[in-house]
Amino acid sequence: MKGRERHCDLSCQEISVIPKYLTAMKSKDLIVYILFAISAIVVLPFAAWALLSPYGSVFFLCVTMMYLFYFLAALVMLPIMLVRLCWKQTRARALLWLLVIAVYVPCFLLGNAWEHRVWTARWEAFTRRSQPLIAAINDYERQHGVPPESLTVLVPDYLSAVPDTGMRACSEFQYFTGEDARQQYAGNPWALQVLPPVFGVGFDVVLYFPRQNYPKQGYGGWLERVGDWAYVHE
Numbered sequence: 001m002k003g004r005e006r007h008c009d010l011s012c013q014e015i016s017v018i019p020k021y022l023t024a025m026k027s028k029d030l031i032v033y034i035l036f037a038i039s040a041i042v043v044l045p046f047a048a049w050a051l052l053s054p055y056g057s058v059f060f061l062c063v064t065m066m067y068l069f070y071f072l073a074a075l076v077m078l079p080i081m082l083v084r085l086c087w088k089q090t091r092a093r094a095l096l097w098l099l100v101i102a103v104y105v106p107c108f109l110l111g112n113a114w115e116h117r118v119w120t121a122r123w124e125a126f127t128r129r130s131q132p133l134i135a136a137i138n139d140y141e142r143q144h145g146v147p148p149e150s151l152t153v154l155v156p157d158y159l160s161a162v163p164d165t166g167m168r169a170c171s172e173f174q175y176f177t178g179e180d181a182r183q184q185y186a187g188n189p190w191a192l193q194v195l196p197p198v199f200g201v202g203f204d205v206v207l208y209f210p211r212q213n214y215p216k217q218g219y220g221g222w223l224e225r226v227g228d229w230a231y232v233h234e
Helices: 002-015 017-051 059-084 088-129 131-144 179-184
Strands: 174-177 190-194 205-208 221-226 229-233
Touching (some): 017 059, 017 088, 059 088, 088 131
Antiparallel strands (some): 174 190, 205 229, 221 229
């Protein structure tokens, strides 16, 4: 009987660890962590939309990278917390973190998928906004036999002003023509380029070729068609 009573006492003490742990201020941390995990579903697609808006800034890119950093941290912590389950002293804290990880990982993956959809939709909207500029270059080329030397040549006969991209974080069109354009851009007489906002030392690029002869690989990455443009993923 004494052995059973002792075993019962130990079991009760072990079971009571989690409630005591959660009531000692840690329950507030749990709520904060869970809310942050769920927020990835909304914040990630919103950040992509805001980044490529007329009033966007690279701040929203930093927000996205913060969520990515915590996702990678969660993957690193997962096996560590599973090992810590083996010790009673660390079991309660490990269970808490495993719960947070179990919520955050699927929420991040879902938010990341929606972020990609928003990102693609914003670039598709950009390709439609760029049509007047492309039409003006084509009109100039038809009338003069050669593409304009620069975009400013189109003003005021073809455009009232040189347009921007409509995205504050990457507002400028880069225009290339002449022999350099033919050599660098698959024989096209001219090309347009936009540099998207990206995090880190690498860079992506969005290209427009009038001949639409985009390669599958090149320019430092692989190309994904977005409307009449091509997005180069480094």
